[in-house]
Amino acid sequence: MAAAQPGLPAGAAVVRRLARGCWSAFWDYETPKVIVVRNRRLGFVHRMVQLLILLYFVWYVFIVQKSYQDSETGPESSIITKVKGITISEHKVWDVEEYVKPPEGGSVVSIITRMEVTPSQTLGTCPESIRVHSSTCHSDDDCIAGQLDMQGNGIRTGHCVPYYHGDSKTCEVSAWCPVEDGTTENQFLGKMAPNFTILIKNNIHYPKFKFSKGNIASQKNLKHCTFDQDSDPYCPIFKLGFIVEQAGENFTELAHKGGVIGVIINWDCDLDLSESECNPKYSFRRLDPKYDPASSGYNFRFAKYYKINSTTTTRTLIKAYGIRIDVIVHGQAGKFSLIPTIINLATALTSIGVGSFLCDWILLTFMNKNKLYSHKKFDKDSTFTDPKGLAQL
Amino acid sequence: MAAAQPGLPAGAAVVRRLARGCWSAFWDYETPKVIVVRNRRLGFVHRMVQLLILLYFVWYVFIVQKSYQDSETGPESSIITKVKGITISEHKVWDVEEYVKPPEGGSVVSIITRMEVTPSQTLGTCPESIRVHSSTCHSDDDCIAGQLDMQGNGIRTGHCVPYYHGDSKTCEVSAWCPVEDGTTENQFLGKMAPNFTILIKNNIHYPKFKFSKGNIASQKNLKHCTFDQDSDPYCPIFKLGFIVEQAGENFTELAHKGGVIGVIINWDCDLDLSESECNPKYSFRRLDPKYDPASSGYNFRFAKYYKINSTTTTRTLIKAYGIRIDVIVHGQAGKFSLIPTIINLATALTSIGVGSFLCDWILLTFMNKNKLYSHKKFDKDSTFTDPKGLAQL
């Protein structure tokens, strides 16, 4: 222990000297040694390569792609729709309550354009629809009592009975009778439908940028405006005929078979600019598979239930073909942000440095003085390869 | 050909020698030559610039912005809502089935707070509503038979008939009669509505991170809890009055005119932490344009259909004003990932290198020894500009 004591100050002194050396070295400034090559052609190539890279970054990355912005996609969105208009079929007048489903006015709304109505159905027994697979029969033996066809209308009673019309016979079923297609009547509501108007109120919010905007101008009188993308994007009242036409569809055909049309509202906003530059853009597209023979079109069934006396319930079954409007909102907002700017700037600088690689390669390969440059650039002392030679220094 | 044969081994030898040279050069290690400048001031500036850049990256980019994480926005989300409560108007009691539409309890639910009821409408003829444009008339000449006003209630018969009340006359229409506003009675359901409770079950899933969570704690007894963001975020039972108040709206006014309130559930999750740190945050915001005189408020129409005898159908038309609750879910999850970490680290290193540019510029411009440094840094041999001088070497 005693021997260590005098050694300690000596060791401490060494450590202290080392630390002081390191500390002093820490504050040294190091800069790479550079060879200046006075060659106009090479300099020109070098600067041109740098210019090209710089132009690419300034023009494409920063101006076109706006890489200096932080972005957010998929805004929060709320949609209120309201359909207006009346139409007539042969016998009666139809108002909004009857042809718009569901009535609440959300982002998906169906406008019924054709109905196949089966009135006065009651629970009972009747012939199965001829359209159901293996429903035709010749005698009761063809019908198994208790059988339930998933594509059919009811449970079979085991009897074979004459069909509603024609000479054929089908199995009797216990179901809501008469079955659809037995006594169904057609009602076409599409005559005035192209003139129906749809008001689409949309409000979006980009939570990252705390930015909200709606598609209705606050001082606008909505009563007397019509939508026009170019002249008046803040009047979101669309004629149904306009929507179908913009989607490139034939109205009569669509009204007959039904279909789904998407109204796509696109909010692409550069929030570095003023709020008035952030405007909705509308586009229209058919969304259901059009050319599919088996499954094209859009229809659904609903019923109205009535009680004719205290025990018997009757219903009117409606197979409704219609135009479903799906309002889809998407968008992207961008705003200046440090992180992407710095990442892209650093990438730009690094890429400009890449130009030097190219020039070094030209310098060492193609220039007729390259041996000399090589000699100047590369300090290739032979002593490095010869450990014995080191001793002579 | 014969002459080529002896030449081939000679050429091969050259190629072999070249290849061996390249191969040997490939394993050479190259490192730039560096000048050490023993200048404390410059060294200090250099280190400070580097420190600032380092601090920016460590603190802002990595700690605040969590750039080392891979992120995913827009979780898959499923919402079940359930409204509870009863209310009374002058004459009757209303339960959930009557004032909540649609009943299925999805992410959008309307709570009816006021109704304009037009009972006992049947298909027939009656005076058009006085609110419809150009419906007032003095004689039958003012009414064109067969005319269909899109904003009206039916097809005109060509007669001018006395209005339901008052002295005015309007054109007769074939429609659901009497038309709305003829014999409409008002029913205000909003008296008890602030006490209605809404249970919002929400379940989210981030597919990229295979992370799921719900907004109900598994052992929670939901019967006796009330929502409080700070003390109990896992009790998603909200009073309607609380939601409206949080959105900054006046309940009575909202209940009268209707409106859309968004309940925004935000799941911002740092999945590097424990699951219990990933909690939902609720916010409330009015979503429909409030200050818009023409289109503010929220209402929709629906009807109940009755059969009074085998041929006549009657309906009760209801114009319902209500508070629509849109539950909107958004969120962002982040988890450590190699790629963004490496991109940001590389950017950080590159940026620290940028500090050297600054110092080089100071070195060569402001320091009084700059001529000398310049001489040292730049190996500007005159022979490079003089091709003839090369020969002398």
Add this chain to the structure above:
Amino acid sequence: MAAAQPGLPAGAAVVRRLARGCWSAFWDYETPKVIVVRNRRLGFVHRMVQLLILLYFVWYVFIVQKSYQDSETGPESSIITKVKGITISEHKVWDVEEYVKPPEGGSVVSIITRMEVTPSQTLGTCPESIRVHSSTCHSDDDCIAGQLDMQGNGIRTGHCVPYYHGDSKTCEVSAWCPVEDGTTENQFLGKMAPNFTILIKNNIHYPKFKFSKGNIASQKNLKHCTFDQDSDPYCPIFKLGFIVEQAGENFTELAHKGGVIGVIINWDCDLDLSESECNPKYSFRRLDPKYDPASSGYNFRFAKYYKINSTTTTRTLIKAYGIRIDVIVHGQAGKFSLIPTIINLATALTSIGVGSFLCDWILLTFMNKNKLYSHKKFDKDSTFTDPKGLAQL
């Protein structure tokens, strides 16, 4: 002024000379001076480090993570669903119109599997449900007239009356009478429900890449196909039983208590490949909190309203338990894009440069010739630290 005139050309000459110097310097090519170290071990380490970094980038960043692609998440999506099938309870046959709510066939559809039916409710007075908190009573004193329990069925009249069944008494309420649970009958529709089929038509669109695709093959005959992820992903007809089984649930239990099952359609598309490589993937997951005793299951109430005479309205209240199918679409599309490619390439190059740091450190620390290397690498002229020494040069 006169003295300035001759000075001006002189100054101009200086400026001109300076400008010419700068201009000439601008076209100079600068390249760092490099020391070549002929050390196989160090060279090997250097190249290996570079190789590792290169491999990481080529394999992981570019091939596995596809960082050369621009990506878009959250496609625009449109969904049409259609349920088919019939089922029977003890007394009657149920068809789609009766057990599917809402009928329109959107992305959320409820298939009712059990009903608690309370028929023939009319507005009147009757005993409150025994399940309601503090509804039991012994005398009229226990019931406060005019009290409205938010969890109850109506407004109390102040009377204490015998319950529907059993010996207990509850407070009388003015409500839709009889209240639920008084005369409710159960109807289980779930017997055939596993055989119901659900057709899910889905169409997606990535607006950034202008790419659309649907989940139905155009020439497909949908009548005779069944869904199978591996053999036939373009036949989106699912049996309800299959969906429930895939979600890992017990059908009978689920049909009894109700629940929400998510059908998640995932469109992960590499748009650099052909369109046929972009296929939907289906997965199934239970979405409501399963193990929650208080709030598990899924049910909702709806009613059918009847008029039995011109003044009295009666309704059938139905508490419906069912399986709600939420179709959730998500996906990510990627396509080659210059910006992410360049950012990742620049990062790769920078990272390869990082290998040199490591080798420099090895060179200067571990190699036995490091003093010499250090001497060669660092041009540490003592004159730099001694301003007076500068004068001697």
